[in-house]
């Protein structure tokens with residue numbers, strides 16, 4: 001392909017020129033992944049809010065190319081659990097990803113198939129390197145949208161099924177006004 005240029009806002013993460021339209025994910029798109037399924041059902045009935053949006057600013061989808069874009073996770077909770085992304089492994093498991101926090105703050109929750117777990121908090125100006133083999137989910141425990149820029153090998157692919165079926169080993173919920181990490185009682 002030819003060299004390519006695109007704009008995105010460093011605070012909101014959106015493409016101001018409108019060339020790229022965001023993908024939106026609502027509670028109904030990941031209802032079974034929340035700990036409090038009744039709260040998730042109620043949120044759906046009360047208007048099914050958007051949990052997060054992401055902009056794939058480029059995906060050349062060939063080996064040796066890069067895909068990049070922005071993710072915006074809104075502030076909020078389902079029950080005691082913060083708004084979060086679905087999370088996934090890459091289909092080509094051993095492919096890495098970099099996330100750079102533009103605004104807001106939150107966590108990157110990561111785990112390997114072998115059961116190692118790591119969680120990194122991100123503030124504006126901080127980056128996290130997600131090595132190959134690590135599933136990744138972004139969680140907004142702040143009061144503002146949590147906005148990140150990401151880049152990964154374009155042929156990584158997204159395996160959502162493993163997380164949908166098994167869940168994450170750990171969850172982040174709010175207790176006494178603060179985020180805490182707990183074991184997921186529904187993990188299979």
Ligand code: PAN
Pocket residue numbers: 025054069071085086087088097136137138150152156158
């Ligand atoms: C990101 C994610 C994006 C949305 O581009 O796809 O943050 O999260 P889910 O894909 O889990 O819904 C990425 O990690 N790409 O590989």
Ligand code: ZN
Pocket residue numbers: 088090097136152
């Ligand atoms: Zn990824």
